[in-house]
Amino acid sequence: MTLWRADRGDDRVLPFTLAVSYLVLPFLLVAVVLLYLLPERTDELFAWTIEPPLTAMFLGSAYVGGIWFFTQVVRLRRWHRVQYGFPAVVLFATLLGVATALHWDRFHHGHVSFVAWAVLYATTPFLALAALLLNRPADPRTPETYDIGVPRPVRLVLGAAGAVALLVGLALFVVPSVGVELWAWELTPLTARVVGAVLTLPGAVDVWLFLDSRWSSFRWMFQAQLASLLLINAAWIVERDHLLWERPVTWLFVVGVVGALVVYATLYAWCERPTRASAVDRGGPAVR
Template identity: 60%
Template sequence: MADHETGGSEGRTRPARGDDGIRPLTKAVAVLVLPFLAAAVVLLYGFPADTERLFAWTIQPPLTAMVLGAAYAGGIWFFLQVLRQDRWHRVRHGFPAVVLFATLLAIATVLHWDRFHFGHISFITWATLYLVSPVLLLGVLVVNWRADRGRPDAVDTTISRPVRILLAIFGAVSLATGLVLFFNPAVAIGSWAWELTPLTARVVGTVLTLPGTVHIWLLVDSRWSAFRWIFQAQMVSLVLLNLAVVLCRDQLLWENAVTLPVVVTLSVALVAYAVLYLYCDRRARRGAEQAPHTRRSAVNPEA
């Protein structure tokens, strides 16, 4: 298939449908979002106890600020890959998750408007970002969605069906939990692994929707290359989430039934992602190394 097709009487070209390219709008949105994410990570993860003075709204306890900062750190890695990669399918399944994340935080901002620090530069930045980013990210999906032609990379492998189903189940649980926390935050107040308010319950719920929304796509796409770079971003978040739990362990409510499962799930998820990543990467490289020999054998059976 040609990479471009001619359009209009003026002979101009436009990207062909199914060329698997990342459109300029997609790259531009990544450039726009990255500085905001970087600033948020510095403030939330670097100074989690100073959000009353430095951030758009006061976040207590600091563990919640670090959880949000960890999610933004994963977002930095993801959008850096959007800039770095040249194939849409490598980042495609991350965008529905980011659209949902931005939309839910925009709704939470409206619902808890009185909690924000009006006039503060960080609030103006936050409000502007979440007013604009859901629309821009949705535009990325519309412009770029059909570019994926469904083909694997030259160096690629498939994720086995049992693993994909298991990850999809984990994702569905994470997504469902996140949506419950967002739409009914009262269920988490007093019973979550650490102290939450209606706003912070919605924020934590929004963070939980990220892996859930990504994993659903494993049911329809088995290409390792379609998840490799997104899983990198999720591992970045998981490393920082586990570190936050260690650093803020005094803020955990061990008397609550969900605390131990939450802590264990975070650590197990990081190990599971790392094992899967190393296995699939090794399998993809081994397949690429064997491919030339297979082609030579087909041409010369005596080789």
């Protein structure tokens, strides 16, 4: 058994992948505190000044999902349960690294938060990509004992929605002026790119539903997305005065994130019920 490259079908998370997860988690924890709990103090505490606070909370909500995801990587240690989160992490980290380079003058150079930010996004894209490539052969491509298959129509709808989120996020990143002019709250070119990067996260996960029907491959990804969606909805409610209600996209955003929370929660409960029932019927423990 090798330590630095997965054997085909053994479904284990490599020590390298675990090390990357342990490395990233403390950064995410600190970022959530600074961005979601102290969004009005980014000028003195964070890598750059973020206005309005809703943007900081939006980014912080993505990091909450990241904390949940990487915690499951180190807790579950089964590759197929977490593998589809890694392409999303690679894309997200790459986009934020590029955004940092493009808007270098906007950052608080010399501040400890900026140093941490710069180091994180200069290294994470490569580390996460290496983890993905080295661990990829470990997926056994078979359902778990108490697994269920997500029906094709459901996968097609969610996968299509994910593709839309991915394309919108990439469009905001490539043409940030669109976000500055049309987004639900005020953005700068830098924050438009950051918002776009956040939108690619669920999109890059959900498109894999086109190719994999195993609920066990998405169960923990959906938990991370639910955590993010809960905080996104809390953020826009708390900071609703910063929303530009005269813009049509504002209503699309609010309806979209509320609807996404309802759909994800409903789908999660629907998929969990037969999974747990199957485990109980066969005399096994509840799936955790």
